[in-house]
Amino acid sequence: MYIYIYSSYSCINEIKRKKYVQNTHEKINNNFSLERMTLKDETLSVYEYTTNSTGYLLCEGIEKLTWTKNFKYIIGYIELSKQGLCKGYFYINSNDEKDYKFNLTKKEVEEKFGKDIKYQKSIDLTSHIELDLGFDSLDIVEFMNFLNDTFGITLVEQDFVENKTISAIIKLVDEKAGKLVEKIDKNENLKKIIESDSNVKLPKDARYAKVLKFILSPMFKFYFKYKYSGKENLGEGAGIIVGNHQSYLDAFMLNNAFTYKEMENNYYIATALHFKSDFMKYLSGHGNIILVDANRNLKNTLQAAAKVLKNGKKLLIFPEGARTRDGKLQEFKKTFAILAKELNVPIYPFVLKGAYEAFPYNKKFPKRNNISVQFLEKIEPQDKTVEELVEETKNSIAKNYY
DSSP: OHHHIIIIIIHHHHHHTTSOOTTOEEESSSSEEEEOSSTTOOSOEEEEEOTTOOEEEEEOOOOEEEEOTTSOEEEEEESOOTTSSOOEEEEEESSOTTOEEEEEOHHHHHHHHOSOOOOOOOOOTTOBTTTTTOOOHHHHHHHHHHHHHHHTOOOOHHHHHHOOBHHHHHHHHHHHHHHHHHHHHHSHHHHHHHHOOTTOOOOOOOHHHHHHHHHHHHIIIIISOOEEEOGGGOOSSOEEEEEOOOSTTHHHHHHTTSOHHHHTTEEEEEEGGGOOSHHHHHHHHTTTEEEEBTTBOHHHHHHHHHHHHHTTOEEEEOTTSSOOSSSSOOOOOSHHHHHHHHHTOOEEEEEEESHHHHSOTTOSSOOOOOOEEEEOOOBOOTTOOHHHHHHHHHHHHHHHHO
């Protein structure tokens, strides 16, 4: 199934936004995923996710890729990873995290999987799903179901008779998804989701967030020369605190600006990918962290976020959705603006500085560097569209960031 995910979710989602997005990844199993390293990178790399939840670049620059017919194994080829960790062929079992091998010869791969291995061609806008990608009727049905589930749209088989290339399918998905977004923005669908939050459970407390703040405070004070400013701009009661995402230090930087009492009323939105183990999930439950899975339970996440705000508490969101790979601001997802608009709560922008230089992507340990948090003037949602709120928030952050 992965090859469909690769050719659809990654490409369509990225090309729709007119550029490759950060942290585009597709899960192979609980320990491995395929990701793009940079915004402009057109190749995929293998990342390993261990129990500490931090993605580790294992092999970069996959040149050939395929999936066995039963979708059990992914097989790939790398000429030579720049980091020197991988060379040659590899395979990974999607059902068994322990069944994988790297640095194999062609002969070793053929001994396991046979000589009739057909690798996928490079996928671009002109790729024909049948002639270039080899889709048969069953493949197309699976592809269609995946797109419907991923984007919340309704495609039928006839759509793939009339749209055979990746560019045509992108346009079709874009049109269908665009109409859905317009519908959601204009009618009661989204309001119903936000309002029906009675059964949603929030994280229990911020106990471990407080413990980590106590432990890390000396490092922030003496090693990073940490400073914060503009906290007087934060009002009482409900609000959405929104800012740029630079590194793994970011949430800790924010927590160090708040008192222990204030931390009890602050809730974070974080991707579930980084909280996979039972231990990490336990920490999130006692760290006021609401987990987001991009492929499921988005409705529950939205309801939980709404419940936080309805209870008069604050929600902290990194709307870029992932850490910056190059130190620059990325596109903002508009969930925060939708919540602010629907619930009529203010947006409090903030700017993080120095964290990217201290702890850039793919580095295991932070280096000494001055880091700071600046809270900016609040943005009220009245008489503004969701798009205007997103633009105003991003412009405010960019103005004080660059």
